[in-house]
Amino acid sequence: MSDAQQQAAQTGQHGEGFTVGAIREQFPVLHQEVHGKPLIYLDNAATTQKPRVVIDTIREFYETDNANIHRGVHTLSARASERFEAARAQVARSLNATSEREIVFVRGVTEAINLLAHSLSHDWQAGDEVILSELEHHANIVPWLMLKERKGIEIKVIPATESGELEIDALPGLLSERTRLVAVNHVSNALGTINPVARIAAIARERGVPVLVDGAQGLPHGPVDVEALGCDFYACSSHKVFGPSGVGALYARGDWFERIPPFMGGGDMIEEVRFDGIRYAPPPSKFEAGTPNIEGAIGFAAALAWANSLDWLAVERHEATLLARMTDGLASITDLRIVGTATHKVPVVSFLIDGAHPHDIGTLLDSMGIAIRTGHHCAMPLMQRFSALAGTARASAAFYNTTDEIDQFVAAVARVRDMLV
């Protein structure tokens, strides 16, 4: 680290666009004590906290514009519809999609992938193949296993190395005439690895195979450009990116949403309904049956607009500092093993302490005011791969975490290690 970087890390000053202290001011939940200790929130890969602007946007929507969308002739309904569609436009802009018609609102990544597993597979046959990776979480495994049970598809897996990086060289050999989709995560939730999704997409698309990127953990750590990634589908969850829970978006390139059948049926997704037939509405409505999470979509858009306004070069420098500090600090603790040591990572560190159960580590840290996640991180195959059958302890930082918090966390883990071993 250079002197300037070190100084920046200590003061939290990273140029004009980003000051950790000023960012923290915008997150009310961070300013509290837990068990009599100042809260240190390092469970951001599970969910992120919400800035004031998101909380205010949702409250203000309920106080001024709340109505059901797309069907009322009255003023409030028109305003609510307009805001909902403006939210869609914001998501499209944030992902650099070509058109708002490429964006469907869903409950989150889990629903997005279930939608695709259902709708993409309408013309798949037994023996068709989907390629996943060893780094996936259950949301990008279980829907495909369910499809395997239902349709007899085959699942192939891009292996991961000991450091938790995907063996991309294995991908060409896994692709076959029967491959219908490659579905990989942008960033591993359990290990923090940033996967080379643009390269994966390039390899797959050269063979005419569409690519789904699960962006649950990607979007929180930097702007996403679906053009640059070259993927066909990108799924994201609002709550992972400083927005409300229960809403997310699925991007599908070009006319994909026109070419596949709807997922759920109901109101709002039809143009005409008779008892002897239906005509679906054009996308995105075709994939948005029923009343959607209106305030959620609007809050999500507020979160994206807010995040997009940050100085991301400075944010990325700060996150790199947090990661380095966390990695170096934890690595110096006796009996501690970091699981996932990829070269390119977001500030997520999974670790094990010999002779200590991850749940004990998590409980003791909680008693010190520190929130981390313990367990299998909804990625059981990955935990098996790394012989962490009881799961790991995982600390995941966001840009509102300070280097001081990381130092306190590392000191707390050292203390916990002495208590447990």
Next chain:
Amino acid sequence: MADKAPTIDAEISALKDEFAFLGDWTERYQYIMDMGKQMPAFPAEKQDEAHKFHGCQSQVWFDYEWDGDHLKLYGTSDAAIVKGLIALLFRIYSDRTAGEILDAGNGFIDELGLGAHLSANRATGLVNMVEKIRSLAAEKAA
């Protein structure tokens, strides 16, 4: 650790005093884990499916026997805090008669602050084990 108290209520009262003496929850967990370490070893050959106590995030094994009128409890866990909580439960309930167990409530979980400080999963595991102990006592009393 104090010697076993003569009654369940006295035991809970002693635990409350011991907890109050400790400064914060980190120290209380340390104390709970120390209780776990002092429990008699649970035989490795009994750490099998038949003795597994389900409904916990960590692995828990459980066994019991009736020594005349008195219920003797045995158990362990692969997680140190859970093992300590088992030891705490056994201080309260082991070596008691069915009548004593059935007369006692499970209010101690909240009185000791365990309900508020344990994660929901662990508090549920604790309640489940109390229920199991009470159902053993009820069978015996029937």
